[in-house]
Amino acid sequence: MTFSGEFLAFMSLALVAVIGGVLLLNLTRVVHMVVALVFTFVSIAGIYVLLSAEFLAAVQILIYSGSITIIMLFGVMLTRHNDTSEPKTGRLRKLLLFLGVLGFAFAVYIGIYNLDLPSAPNDLHVNNTEQIGIELYSKFIIPFEVTSVLLLVALVGSIVLAKRDDDKEAEKE
Amino acid sequence: MSAVPVQAYLALALILFCIGLYGALTKRNTVMVLISIELMLNAVNINLVAFSKYGIMPSITGQIFALFTITVAAAEAAVGLAILIALYRNKKSVNIDEMDAMKH
Numbered sequence: 001m002t003f004s005g006e007f008l009a010f011m012s013l014a015l016v017a018v019i020g021g022v023l024l025l026n027l028t029r030v031v032h033m034v035v036a037l038v039f040t041f042v043s044i045a046g047i048y049v050l051l052s053a054e055f056l057a058a059v060q061i062l063i064y065s066g067s068i069t070i071i072m073l074f075g076v077m078l079t080r081h082n083d084t085s086e087p088k089t090g091r092l093r094k095l096l097l098f099l100g101v102l103g104f105a106f107a108v109y110i111g112i113y114n115l116d117l118p119s120a121p122n123d124l125h126v127n128n129t130e131q132i133g134i135e136l137y138s139k140f141i142i143p144f145e146v147t148s149v150l151l152l153v154a155l156v157g158s159i160v161l162a163k164r165d166d167d168k169e170a171e172k173e
Numbered sequence: 174m175s176a177v178p179v180q181a182y183l184a185l186a187l188i189l190f191c192i193g194l195y196g197a198l199t200k201r202n203t204v205m206v207l208i209s210i211e212l213m214l215n216a217v218n219i220n221l222v223a224f225s226k227y228g229i230m231p232s233i234t235g236q237i238f239a240l241f242t243i244t245v246a247a248a249e250a251a252v253g254l255a256i257l258i259a260l261y262r263n264k265k266s267v268n269i270d271e272m273d274a275m276k277h
Contacts, residue, residue, distance in 0.1 A: 004176040014185045021192035021212060030202060037208055040189070044215055051182070051222045053236050056243075060218075063243055068211060068250050075204045075254045079261040097198050105191045112183040122231035131233045132240070140237055147244050154248035158255035164262075 010050055016043040030076045034069050041065040052125035055132050182223035190216035201268045203260075207253050214246045 020040030027033050041064040048057035136144055196209030218239045225235020261267055
């Protein structure tokens with residue numbers, strides 16, 4: 001394996017992503033965890049660029065590091081009771097879960113360790129956004145429209161769920 | 174052959190998925206559980222995009238599928254937080270082990 005520029009970029013991006021994930025598990029203040037999450041999301045966008053998916057990288061930065069982290073911050077702020085999440089779960093349970101996850105990782109790693117796929121030439125990097133648009137509006141037009149319905153349902157549903165129920169509140173007081 | 178083999182991308186996605194799985198199973202704050210689920214979805218997206226470039230038949234379909242996954246993940250995060258806020262209003266708590274009743 002040669003140390004080309006692509007390899008160095010991949011290694012540094014992967015390092016930042018994994019460090020962000022580990023910090024996410026180990027930090028105690030919830031806001032710090034969200035900042036670690038932003039690091040992970042931005043480096044995943046860099047990984048997408050390496051995989052010649054530039055449009056997806058832009059979408060990742062817009063949606064994940066933009067809106068999802070902001071929505072999570074809203075969730076933290078609106079439900080503030082004590083900002084730090086105290087580790088109160090049992091040590092034995094954590095150890096067992098860690099071993100289970102480690103076993104899962106090992107099992108999957110055996111599967112991908114010797115994976116050897118024949119590499120075929122591709123032209124994903126030329127006019128990536130145009131290719132996605134053409135494919136989305138020709139082959140995937142019905143899933144695309146169904147997605148719009150899904151987003152509408154999610155919007156209405158979350159408003160209805162999070163809306164303060166005025167009658168019930170008045171009844172309580 | 175490219176400089177970075179496909180196994181490296183798959184291994185990165187596996188590590189991120191395991192971090193998300195461990196976080197979703199151990200954290201008590203429900204917001205953290207939702208964040209860990211988002212991390213797992215991101216790891217799956219890396220796999221989809223990696224196979225769309227280095228798979229047996231490289232095509233743009235993997236990236237389209239990742240786009241749909243991102244959309245559904247965003248909708249899931251919004252609805253999950255709305256449920257969390259409704260629960261918080263009733264129980265005054267965000268700890269996931271105290272949300273064990275189907276009615277308040």
